Amino acid sequence: MNIFASTGAAVGLLVGLIIxxxxxxxxxxxxxxxxxYDERQKELRGRGYMFGFYAIIIYExxxxxxxxxxxxxxxxxxxxxxxxxxxxxxxxxxYCIWKGIYFGLNNDRKRYAVVFAVITALNAVPVIRAAAxxxxxxxxxxxxxxxxxxxxVMVAVIGVTLLVRSAADRIEGEA
Amino acid sequence: MKNLRxxxxxxxxxxxxxxxxxxxxxxxxxxxxxEKGDYNPTIKLCIAICKALDKTLDELFWEE
Numbered sequence: 001m002n003i004f005a006s007t008g009a010a011v012g013l014l015v016g017l018i019i020x021x022x023x024x025x026x027x028x029x030x031x032x033x034x035x036x037y038d039e040r041q042k043e044l045r046g047r048g049y050m051f052g053f054y055a056i057i058i059y060e061x062x063x064x065x066x067x068x069x070x071x072x073x074x075x076x077x078x079x080x081x082x083x084x085x086x087x088x089x090x091x092x093x094x095y096c097i098w099k100g101i102y103f104g105l106n107n108d109r110k111r112y113a114v115v116f117a118v119i120t121a122l123n124a125v126p127v128i129r130a131a132a133x134x135x136x137x138x139x140x141x142x143x144x145x146x147x148x149x150x151x152x153v154m155v156a157v158i159g160v161t162l163l164v165r166s167a168a169d170r171i172e173g174e175a
Numbered sequence: 176m177k178n179l180r181x182x183x184x185x186x187x188x189x190x191x192x193x194x195x196x197x198x199x200x201x202x203x204x205x206x207x208x209x210e211k212g213d214y215n216p217t218i219k220l221c222i223a224i225c226k227a228l229d230k231t232l233d234e235l236f237w238e239e
Contacts, residue, residue, distance in 0.1 A: 038200065038201035038202055038205050038220075039201070039205075039216070039217055039219075039220060040201070040202075040204075040205040040208060040214050040216075041202060041205070100202075100204035100207075100208070101202070101204070102204075105200070105201075105202060169204075172207075
């Protein structure tokens with residue numbers, strides 16, 4: 001048992017939450033915390049949450065099956081749980097973007113682009129450092145930096161979806 | 176079914192989808208979806224669109 005590690009993680013999450021609140025206030029044009037959506041966006045986001053929920057259920061079932069069979073995975077438990085969260089969030093984001101909900105009504109696109117760039121940089125630094133040191137995998141297990149790599153993969157998937165969908169949207173134009 | 180009457184009423188007012196979306200307080204994609212027939216707006220949004228385009232609900236949304 002390592003109570004210090006758990007306490008550190010809890011404090012880290014709280015600090016992350018506070019930073020997220022500040023970032024959201026900065027990234028919204030009216031400096032409100034909550035992003036505003038129109039009626040169609042709300043409806044589609046609801047469906048997106050449903051698919052995200054199903055994705056987490058499927059992910060957890062797969063992990064349950066692997067756990068019952070005591071099939072070893074090269075990642076710690078906390079990374080497995082984090083993978084579930086990321087899976088749900090990715091499905092929600094990809095679905096919403098694909099349905100044309102890139103941004104809320106009060107989102108400043110340029111500021112969000114800056115936020116995404118900062119998130120990418122903050123997560124890329126530890127991954128690059130661990131890859132350079134050869135510490136991304138320790139004793140056959142992925143290290144903490146794998147968490148950053150998972151976030152980078154999610155950001156990449158969302159970014160590619162956004163590029164493809166916005167390109168298709170441009171081609172369709174006002175047709 | 177495409178809503179060509181909405182599209183022509185918007186064009187007659189020389190408004191882009193983005194302009195109309197801003198007036199009605201929705202996203203451009205929502206106006207596009209309504210024109211394409213991919214989304215059925217609520218009566219509240221229908222009224223907002225009609226007011227913006229100086230049209231009646233019948234003129235824009237009643238199926239004949």
